[in-house]
Amino acid sequence: MSKRKLDIFTKGFFKENPTFVLLLGMCPTLATTTSAINGLSMGLATLFVLVLSNIVISAIAPVVPDKVHIPVYIVVIATFVTILQFAMQAYTPDMYKTLGLFIPLIVVNCIVLGRAEAFASKNGIVDSALDGLGIGFGFTMALTVLGMVREILGSGSIFGWKFISGDGLLVFIMAPGAFIALGYLMVLFNKIAKKN
Amino acid sequence: MALCLTLVCLVCSALLGGMYALTAEPIAKTNADILRASVNAVLPEGGELSEAVPVEVGGQASEYYVSKSSDGTPAAYAIKSTTAGFGGPLTVMVGLTPDGKVYNTSVLSHTETPGLGAKCTEDEHFMNQFKGFDPSQKILTVKKDGGDVDAITASTITSRAYSLAVKNAVEAFKTIKGE
Numbered sequence: 001m002s003k004r005k006l007d008i009f010t011k012g013f014f015k016e017n018p019t020f021v022l023l024l025g026m027c028p029t030l031a032t033t034t035s036a037i038n039g040l041s042m043g044l045a046t047l048f049v050l051v052l053s054n055i056v057i058s059a060i061a062p063v064v065p066d067k068v069h070i071p072v073y074i075v076v077i078a079t080f081v082t083i084l085q086f087a088m089q090a091y092t093p094d095m096y097k098t099l100g101l102f103i104p105l106i107v108v109n110c111i112v113l114g115r116a117e118a119f120a121s122k123n124g125i126v127d128s129a130l131d132g133l134g135i136g137f138g139f140t141m142a143l144t145v146l147g148m149v150r151e152i153l154g155s156g157s158i159f160g161w162k163f164i165s166g167d168g169l170l171v172f173i174m175a176p177g178a179f180i181a182l183g184y185l186m187v188l189f190n191k192i193a194k195k196n
Numbered sequence: 197m198a199l200c201l202t203l204v205c206l207v208c209s210a211l212l213g214g215m216y217a218l219t220a221e222p223i224a225k226t227n228a229d230i231l232r233a234s235v236n237a238v239l240p241e242g243g244e245l246s247e248a249v250p251v252e253v254g255g256q257a258s259e260y261y262v263s264k265s266s267d268g269t270p271a272a273y274a275i276k277s278t279t280a281g282f283g284g285p286l287t288v289m290v291g292l293t294p295d296g297k298v299y300n301t302s303v304l305s306h307t308e309t310p311g312l313g314a315k316c317t318e319d320e321h322f323m324n325q326f327k328g329f330d331p332s333q334k335i336l337t338v339k340k341d342g343g344d345v346d347a348i349t350a351s352t353i354t355s356r357a358y359s360l361a362v363k364n365a366v367e368a369f370k371t372i373k374g375e
Contacts, residue, residue, distance in 0.1 A: 060204075065197045072204045079208040083215045090222035093230065097305075170312060170350065 008127055012134030014196075018111045019142035019182075020189040025111045028102050029143060030178040036159050039147025041095050042102060043140025047133070048084055049106050053077045054120040054132035061121040073116045078107045111139060142185075149181050231304070235274045238291030238300040239263045243271045251372060253277045254364030260372065272299055273372065275365040281357040283307040286316075288358060290365035296373075298329040301362055313354030322348050322355070326362060336363040 018024045028046070033039040056076050064072050085103050088096040096103070106112065115135055120128040151157055154172030156164035171177045235245065243263035251260050258276045265271040272294070278287045284307035291299035301323065308314045316322060325346055329336070337343030338355050347355035 063200070064204075065200055068197050068201045071201055075201075075204050075208050079211055082212055086215050086219040086223070090219040090226060093226045100307075167349070173312065174309065 005127065005130055009130045009134040012131070012136070012138035013141065014138075014193055016135070017138045017142060017189070018135055019139060019146075020186050021193070022111075022114075024114060025109045025139065028105060028109060029146065030175065030182065032099060032102050033143055033147040033150055033178065033181075034173050035151040035155070035157075036144055036147040038098055039143035039145075040140065042099055043136070043143040045084060045088075045099065045103060046106055046109060046111065046139055047136030049077065049080045050112055050115060050136040050139075051129055051132035052080045053112060054115055054128040055125055056080075057116045058120040058123055058125050058128035069121065070113075070117075073113060073121075074107070077112050077116070081106045111135060146178075146181055146185060149185065150177060153177070153181070234289040234302045234304050235261050235291075237302045238274050238289050239272045240291075240293075240299060251275070251368055253368040254279065254360070258368070260368070270294060273369060275368055275372075276304065277361040277365040277368070279357045279361040279364065281306055281308050282313045282351070282353040283309060286354070286357045286361060288361040288365070290362050292365065292369050294373075296331060296366070296369065298326050298331070298362060298366070301326045301358075303358075308351070308354050313348070313351040315348050315351065316354050316358050319348055322346065322358075329362070331363075331366045336360075336366065 012018070014021075016022055019026075019029055025046070028042055032042040053073075053076055057073055060072070060076075061069070081104060084106075085096075088099075088103065115131060119131045123131070148158060150172045151159075152168070154168045154170060154177060156162060156166070156168040169177070172181060232245075239245075240263070243265055246262040246264065248259040248261060251258055253260075253275060254277060256278060258278065260273055260275040262270050263272045263274070273292045275290045275292065276287065277290055278285050280286070286306045286308065287304040289302045289304050291301065293299050303317045306314065306316065308316060334344040335342065336345065336359050338345045338347040338352060338359055340347060340352060341356070343359065345355065345359045
């Protein structure tokens with residue numbers, strides 16, 4: 001893998017991490033990270049849509065007229081999201097039950113349209129796929145870490161394995177805890193990123 | 197321009213149509229399995245299950261299932277009951293024996309807060325208190341409201357909704373028996 005391609009892939013983790021650096025996709029980030037496994041599933045679902053829509057959009061971008069490019073991208077993204085929704089409903093009903101509403105909302109996740117607009121429409125298929133993978137894994141990583149922190153503090157368990165009896169600090173399961181945990185993680189992340 | 201958009205939409209809708217046809221059956225099967233599992237969870241083992249029978253529960257259209265013993269007499273009833281929870285509709289399957297006692301309850305679907313109200317699906321103390329609950333001896337409201345149900349910590353609204361769902365099912369059962 002050439003240096004450039006490696007850069008495209010790795011920038012999603014640190015330099016352009018969608019959650020901690022670009023602050024995109026905050027709605028699913030805050031809402032679905034009540035536990036590590038929920039964060040991980042939401043991240044992977046977004047990754048799936050991101051990679052496929054990036055590939056298709058980079059392939060069709062040269063022939064799509066400028067005036068209709070946004071509607072076309074949205075239709076492509078919505079198609080993949082709906083496919084994912086059908087598949088989850090049919091084969092992973094438990095996960096579908098937890099993520100429920102947030103799966104259709106991937107359509108309006110700014111990360112997906114943002115990558116289509118900023119990257120996939122101007123780059124080749126392979127680069128766009130790598131970009132989708134990098135950003136997708138960066139998002140998954142952020143959501144999993146945030147989910148882990150909230151689960152440890154909020155329910156005293158990790159990936160569903162309970163290490164204290166009784167409740168944790170319940171506020172971390174609720175919305176205010178999501179903002180607090182995200183804020184501190186962001187500080188930590190940017191501090192580490194700046195040092196390197 | 198319009199042609200391009202039309203083409204993209206055509207291709208995408210064709211794809212979705214295909215995906216729908218492919219998954220329609222597994223989805224229906226999964227949903228039926230979930231329903232069956234919840235009915236089985238709240239009824240005594242054995243017995244032949246009837247088809248869904250429409251009934252009004254708490255003023256809303258709902259349905260119930262009858263489990264018949266081998267000689268054809270009803271052995272137990274499972275009534276689907278929906279009330280307003282904290283985050284949205286809370287649907288509980290309530291199993292009742294012919295004497296009007298609650299056999300068991302199970303949550304079919306909910307949108308309660310994870311870690312708080314959502315405990316109504318896993319808190320054993322909360323769920324077990326409905327097993328064998330006799331509505332003629334005890335009151336089906338939370339203790340805060342003068343009843344006999346221990347609420348889940350910090351989730352009074354969910355506990356109230358759950359108790360009300362069971363209560364509505366008990367009321368509906370009286371109408372079913374009266375028929």
